[in-house]
Amino acid sequence: MMAVYEATATAPVNIACIKYWGKRDTKLILPVNSSLSVTLNQDDLCATTTARADLAFERDRLWLNNKEEEIKAGGRLATCIAGMRSLRREFEKTDNSLPKIAEYHVHIASKNNFPTAAGLASSAAGFAALVSALAQLYKLPTTPSELSIIARQGSGSACRSLFGGYVAWEMGTKDDGSDSRAVQVAGREHWPEIHALICVVSDIKKGTSSTSGMQRTVETSPLLQHRTSNIVPERMTAISKAIKERDFPTFAQLTMADSNQFHAVCLDTEPPIFYMNDVSRAIIATIVEYNRAAVAAGGEVKAAYTYDAGPNAVIYTLKENVKEIIELVSHYLPHAVPFKDAYGLFAGTQPV
Ligand code: 2P0
Helix, strand or coil: CCCCEEEEEEEECEEEEECCCCEEECCCCEECCCEEEEECCCCCCEEEEEEEEECCCCCCEEEECCEEECCCCCCHHHHHHHHHHHHHHHHHHHCCCCCCHHHCEEEEEEEECCCHHHCCCCHHHHHHHHHHHHHHHCCCCCCHHHHHHHHCCCCHHHHHHHCCCEEEEECCCCCCCCCCEEEEEECHHHCCCEEEEEECCCCCCCCCCHHHHHHHHHHHCHHHHHHHHHHHHHHHHHHHHHHHCCCHHHHHHHHHHHHHHHHHHHHCCCCCCCCCCHHHHHHHHHHHHHHHHHHHCCCCCCEEEEECCCCCEEEEEEHHHHHHHHHHHHHHCHHHCECCCCCCCCCCCCCC
16 A cells, blocks of 8 residues: 655744844845744644645645645745755655655645634744644654744744744844744743733734835834844843743733834834724723723733734733733723634633
8 A cells, every 4th residue: 555645733823022023134034133922822823734745746736725825936835845855855864764755746735723804914823834744744853943944934933833832033143044943932831821812903904014014124214223233132031031930010011112112113114114003002002001000009010912013902911810801902992802712812721
C-alpha cells in the first residue's frame, strides 16, 4: 500500500500589546522594532490547516476557506513552502531511510474557525498554521522559534502565533533575518487570569492594509524613528517584567500607551492613516474613566484597551472584572458588546 503523507495543525490568533509597525527589509519581513503579543485561546480563534504531499500532484496548490488561492512565484506563500521544503531536504540528508517527500508537490487547505465579522487579521494564524502543518507533514525536528523564522516571511505577526501565552518577536540585528524570531516570554499557565475581550466595532474591511500602511509610515513619519530608537526597547523590557511579575497595572499602562503611540505614528504618516473611529474612541474614554474611578476609590488600573489596524477594540482585564466590563460596554456602547460567548477568553480560563 502507498504511504499517505498528510498532517493537520492549528494555530491561534495573537493580539499585540507592543505593536509591530514598519519593516527594515520588506522581502525578508524584518521589523524596525521588536513586539510582544498575547496568544488567544486556540479553541476560540484559530486557523486549521491540512497539508498533503503526493507524488501524483503536479503542482503546489492552496485553498483558503474552500476557495483556491494562487501561489505566486516568489510570493509569501511560495517562500514559506520553499522554506519548509528546504528544511525537509536537509533533514532527509541526515537519514537515508527517510522517504524523499521534499520532491513531491503539496496540496494545502486552510480554514478559520472565526467569522470574518470578527474583523481580526487572519494572516497571523493562517501562516503559523501553514508552517506548523508542513513541519508535521515533514516530521521536522525543528523548534517553534526556528519555525517562526519561516512563518515571519509569510506575515510578520504570524511568527508570534507559533507559541501560546505571552510572546516576544525579537527584531534581531542580522541582515539575513536568522535572529528575527519569536520567543515565549511566559506560558499561558503563568498568568491565566488575564482575559481578552474582543469588541467588534465594525466588520468593514480596512481602507489601508497593514503591509502598505506600515511602509508609508517608515518612509514618511519622523515620529517612527523616535519610537523605534527610544521608546520600544524600554517598553519591551518593562512589559516582559510586568508579565513575569503578574503586575497588571503596569502591563495595562504599557499596552494602552503603545496602542496610542502606534495610532500616533499612523497619524504622523503622509498622507495620514486613521484606523480608529468614533466608537473606538468612545471605548477608550469608557476604559479611561473606569480606570480613573478604580484608582480614585483606592484601587488599581483594571483594564487596558488596544487597537490594531482597524477600529475594533481588544480589552485586556483580569477575570474578576470581565463581567463588569461587559456590562459597562453593553450599557454605553451596545453595538460593540464583546463576543463573550464565542471569544474573549484565553489561557484556558473558564467561561464567565
Ligand atoms: C501587530 N499589526 O503587532 C501589529 C499592530 C497591526 C497593528 O502585525 O506585512 O499583517 O504581513 O508583515 O503582520 C499587522 O501586520 O503585516 C500587524 P505583514 P502584518 O500585531
